[in-house]
Amino acid sequence: MATAVHLPATLSREAALALDAADPLADFVGAFALPEGVIYLNGNSLGPSPQAALDRLEQSAREEWSRGLVTSWNKAGWFQLPYQIGDRIAGLIGAAPGEVVMTDGVSLNLYRMVAAALALRPDRRVIVMEGSNFPTDNYVVQGLIGTLGRGHEIRFAEKDEIAGAIDADVAAVVLTQVHYKSSHILDMAGITAQAQAAGALAVWDLCHSAGAIPIDLNGCNVDFAVGCTYKYLNGGPGSPGFQFAATRHQATMAQPLTGWWGHAAPFAFDRDYAAAPGIGRMLTGTQPILSMVAAEAGIDLAASAGIARARAKSLALGSLFQDLVQARLGDAGFALASPADADARGGHIAFDHPQGYPIMKALISRGVIGDFRAPTTMRFGFSPLYLRFADIWDAVDVLADVIETGLWRDPQFAAVDAVT
Amino acid sequence: MATAVHLPATLSREAALALDAADPLADFVGAFALPEGVIYLNGNSLGPSPQAALDRLEQSAREEWSRGLVTSWNKAGWFQLPYQIGDRIAGLIGAAPGEVVMTDGVSLNLYRMVAAALALRPDRRVIVMEGSNFPTDNYVVQGLIGTLGRGHEIRFAEKDEIAGAIDADVAAVVLTQVHYKSSHILDMAGITAQAQAAGALAVWDLCHSAGAIPIDLNGCNVDFAVGCTYKYLNGGPGSPGFQFAATRHQATMAQPLTGWWGHAAPFAFDRDYAAAPGIGRMLTGTQPILSMVAAEAGIDLAASAGIARARAKSLALGSLFQDLVQARLGDAGFALASPADADARGGHIAFDHPQGYPIMKALISRGVIGDFRAPTTMRFGFSPLYLRFADIWDAVDVLADVIETGLWRDPQFAAVDAVT
Structure with missing residues (x-):
């Protein structure tokens, strides 16, 4: 020095x-289990390991998987993890219990949430996005509207242009609250209110905000949201993301990625899909349990702090x-x-x-x-x-x-x- | 006794x-780390833990995540895992290197593969499926065709009805090789040939066959396939699945779930999506690394046996x-x-x-x-x-x-x- x-x-x-x-x-x-001699200023990309995450992971692998085997799906509560951890995340982002599930990754979750939003505004064709933000969100929406093939278009707008981009053609604004590069915060309350006043829905990506800044999804009347857990929530490399759907949308929201974990009766093995009530329908398939259990500790630490x-x-x-x-x-x-x-x-x-x-x-x-x-x-x-x-x-x-x-x-x- | x-x-x-x-x-x-006193006849649902998987998982968590931190994305090769493990799986299922990636779950992977197949047969509207098989595949296709909104329909056919169900309206047959309940094996070679003779594509789900029976995807000229790694490949609870696309389709295949891991230049952070060459475009977002590394050992054991x-x-x-x-x-x-x-x-x-x-x-x-x-x-x-x-x-x-x-x-x- x-x-x-x-x-x-x-x-x-x-x-x-x-x-x-x-x-x-x-x-x-x-x-946290940080190595000696390291000053870690990159938790905005991948958070470090909580000691409790390492211990929980080892317990899950060596006890639940190795000894409990298939019985752990029920006895160790693996099936419930998306809901259980989702509810803990809800407490960090201003959501209610039952509005959040942990599952898959942010890109896949955004596909679901934007598809749900567009289905609620079938007569509108424009999605407002901040083109300079982390571009996987753009890619997801580009893939979705290509798949839909109904003439949707993205209206890219930078921070100061967003307000001017929202009009009666807009089905949804799909924005990341904190910019991955500049770190600027978009006005969730104001933009959501403006979007809704124009008849659009608001979908927020919380990747760089969950665990970093106060978030009040319901206070802002947000419609849908997604986020990741491996940055400020210290969930581990590629730990599953989460998705939020406001209670008011849950009875009618469409889900494009239907699968057995989102079925109303997954163990009836019915031939045809029937949506689970509530946020559960936004699940698709079997989740990566080891990555999921490792993520619990970081979320608990954030809540505790x-x-x-x-x-x-x-x-x-x-x-x-x-x-x-x-x-x-x-x-x-x-x-x-x-x-x-x-x-x-x-x-x-x-x-x-x-x-x-x-x-x-x-x-x-x-x-x-x-x-x-x-x-x-x-x-x-x-x-x-x-x-x-x-x-x-x-x-x-x-x-x-x-x-x-x-x-x-x-x-x-x-x-x-x-x-x- | x-x-x-x-x-x-x-x-x-x-x-x-x-x-x-x-x-x-x-x-x-x-x-394998099986508990004393247990005879485990449920590896068709969740395989037990290879000792090497437990050790590798611990090493990944305590060294790569905890000590390597964000540098492990490159230094520990995390970014390459979908390809690296995919190539190992390829050797088990009659696929070539570069035809398989490990990623996400079977349901999501099937969504991609069926969407790709349907896009290659834009003038056909029928998908043949065995309705009695594990129904998440039905649910995925039902969700996909609902999202597409172009009048696709599933023609359900049981084992002995499949041949009769394939005609010139069929865009794709989407079948599970081994039945989850009865265990019967469908004739991959014969059905694929019949489907292709009728101008359709063949998409196979290998969930109950990968690691259990010999599979020769390229020998059968299969178009697309998916499978899971937590059954006979002993990859751990909810370990990521895999997807196969025949080399002949890779230059033109559509991908509905576009995301940054499937971008041609993911670290250019370009605003707009551009598909990666090859099977890589079929990736979407960041993968659950801890679940992924745990799955390697079981795949290696299967290959070794x-x-x-x-x-x-x-x-x-x-x-x-x-x-x-x-x-x-x-x-x-x-x-x-x-x-x-x-x-x-x-x-x-x-x-x-x-x-x-x-x-x-x-x-x-x-x-x-x-x-x-x-x-x-x-x-x-x-x-x-x-x-x-x-x-x-x-x-x-x-x-x-x-x-x-x-x-x-x-x-x-x-x-x-x-x-x-």
């Missing part, structure tokens, strides 16, 4: 340690990072690529830098893990449950060292392969 | 032990069971509900018995695990890698005891809940 740093006292390492000492979430750090406290700490971590970068690297070419107003961004902060790629590679080689999105964007995630304020101070100290020593110029960091 | 059993010498327990002593697959038994040897042993196990039931319980009301010709059935054998439900419950209470399908069918699976001939002898011995002592009449076994 750099030995002599002249900073205001509020930006000293001692000040960071004092923040840690006063942190009401400090004890959560010990709940409380989203208000988590958000407050995430904002404080991000602001400290931003202030330290400004103070120590203000002339090093880092340009904020996220909203300057901390309240207007999610759990990560993006900076553009012309040498963002080799700088990030060099940072990672020193144990500070963020990520990079072409052409020039470095992303740093401020997940609140396992990061200490001192970690933030140390991360910027390493970043300063990488810049000041010119480590990033080392040829090993120039090769353009995937950063993480 | 019953102490005095008068049987032909060929049906003695000593004869069973002699078969075990001569079994070329005997060493595979030790590769060789399907010919596995099938031969499975047939021998099943025949021994059948002979013992006949010899010891010939007048106890068990009626074979599978083809009498062993070559005409898959890896399990079904028996109907008016008291099948309480008998199966009593059997399970004694450590012999099969399952039950209403109204009267008991299923016994003869997975070859972890069952010994002596296990089969002991299982029938317990069954005989359950019948002879009237244990099944105990009120604890009468309650009609799920058997397993």
